[in-house]
Amino acid sequence: MRKQLAYFIVILLTFSGSLCFAQTDQEAVKEDFKTAPNAQPGKEYPQVNSEGRIRTQISAPEADTVQLDISAVKYNLTKDENGVWIGESAPQDEGFHYYQLWVDGAAVPDPNSKYYYGAMRWGSGIDIPAHDEDIFALKDVPHGQTREILFPSKSTDIDRRAFVYTPPGYEKDLDKSYPVLYLQHGWGENEFGWPNQGKANLIMDNLIAEGKAKPFIIVMTYGMTNEVKIGGLRNFDIKPFQSVLVDELIPYIEKHFRTLTDQPNCAMAGLSMGGFETKLITLANLDTFSHIGLFSGGSISLDDVNNTPGFKDKVKLVFVSFGGREIDRMRENGYSWGGNPEEATEAIAKEGINAHFYVSPKTAHEWQSWRRSLYEFAQLVFQN
């Protein structure tokens, strides 16, 4: 178990250092930069061009060195006569990336960007336009609500936060009840991940408006109750989070929302470490959960199926996904960590499990893979 958890952290760290473009093609920078959606209101920077480069700007008149740090590569900015530094990165993959600036050795958020929680800190993030960004665009369609709730947790002795997405129409037909998906973030992230950079609400609003997904409730809470840190994996124990989720949050949601509370209408999914948690918790609680989604978070093998009593009867969906660049890396490494997830998924499908495998084109262990994974998963979940 420890080995599997380490895998997600290793792959996260490996990927964040895997795209080491050298900054050799400065003369070729295409001058069609536009302000990114991640810029703070009224700010011109950060900007992105059609090649996927990010350009940042910061005033630092007395600094000697200012760098833009993205995908584990640092790019030197250059200073103008007013002490304003400017510069850009190499082209980035489409989708969302965390980044930061370095000012004379201090790692700081870009004061021009909006902030997101990831890599164990609130900091800057940038969206490189994706060919399929329409799936999470803000459109003039009926919108659901994203609700911040505080639920009592005896096991951790505090009232804890969760975000709850209720689909459009939830407020209108008060006799209707809905299936529920419990959706987890990854290591170093928190409950803000899916509602903020994950765009879960917009993905769902758009899918529901097009009739591509059933309306359901999504519950997103903090999954690192065990305070997992690098080096602290030896003590990783799923039980504290499982208690919060299964014994405290689920009963609270069922009491305060109009939910379908039977097993066929309860799903769990998660990304990276959240997928690892999903696998552990669902397989140990198949009387509660029927639909399972693992996004860049391992797979379910034939052994898992055979060693889990009732799996074939109770599990209605297994969805396994990865970013294309993750799969490439796993293949290069001979699937030394955790095996080949596509083969594993095919193997259980052959045994009659409703199992699906999805690869997000040309994305790494990052949010664009997971936005797409939710988009795909949401069209499959609660359909049987």
Place this chain on the structure above:
Amino acid sequence: MRKQLAYFIVILLTFSGSLCFAQTDQEAVKEDFKTAPNAQPGKEYPQVNSEGRIRTQISAPEADTVQLDISAVKYNLTKDENGVWIGESAPQDEGFHYYQLWVDGAAVPDPNSKYYYGAMRWGSGIDIPAHDEDIFALKDVPHGQTREILFPSKSTDIDRRAFVYTPPGYEKDLDKSYPVLYLQHGWGENEFGWPNQGKANLIMDNLIAEGKAKPFIIVMTYGMTNEVKIGGLRNFDIKPFQSVLVDELIPYIEKHFRTLTDQPNCAMAGLSMGGFETKLITLANLDTFSHIGLFSGGSISLDDVNNTPGFKDKVKLVFVSFGGREIDRMRENGYSWGGNPEEATEAIAKEGINAHFYVSPKTAHEWQSWRRSLYEFAQLVFQN
């Protein structure tokens, strides 16, 4: 009108530069610092001591100067042998303050703090423990929900965000409808102000649990549709925001929430520029609004009452509040801007208006004044 709006910006800027303690008493710093609630998860800094000093820390090995900038005073930090800078401010007023760091001339957020929107940017904030912080403490009481909604706005051609607080119990008794308060932020802030640093949800949860306030819905949206900036005041026009609020948001809320839609059950309040907007919009729409709250945002005079047809019949509450340090400053200036708000409030009370005046002890044009104002206002609104 322009003059009044300028007043709120002037007082904001004046106050942010008014507490210029010199850093002369370093030897007397009390070493009882504790991590502030505004620190990011797992971070040790920023810290606050019992004198109300804030201490920050940042690694910047190659920097020549690092400063902590709070209440318009910059404090030099000192560097240790590892390149880590540390230092503290003079004592601050209790309550919430925005702050930033300067690293060799670059103004940046403190990478250790949580971020808040104010002064036209997402940046660092700190809470100096207040003697009455119990009013917004997270307690084991029934909690309401803070919901992010997206409502269509034809006048601005986009779906706009609002936060909606629904009180505890809203989900249970589906036959019950609630009064609604429209609550505005100040200049340079946005719709995140009241739910984040304003603590509106916790203030209400606690008041309702103690039976001190009626349960009601609070709606918080962005009030700067006119893109007011310093220097742009000449073009200030309440109409764009009034259209969004009165013609678009209110009908949406009435359709999607269980509201009491009659005039006696509709209130508006706001802080600073939001108070200015509240006065303009309520007085022009007395068929919609009955209860009015101005927090550090001017007052309502006898002339206002006499010049507004129907005021005496239709207005059920006028609540006017300021921070004590604001009142001191206004007195020193001979009430040259906008007159004496206490006298104005007394004058309309004598004419039979249900008018209340509140002063937040020893706080300036800052969030602690406004948290307390909401706490007081919430106990008076919808009571008659």
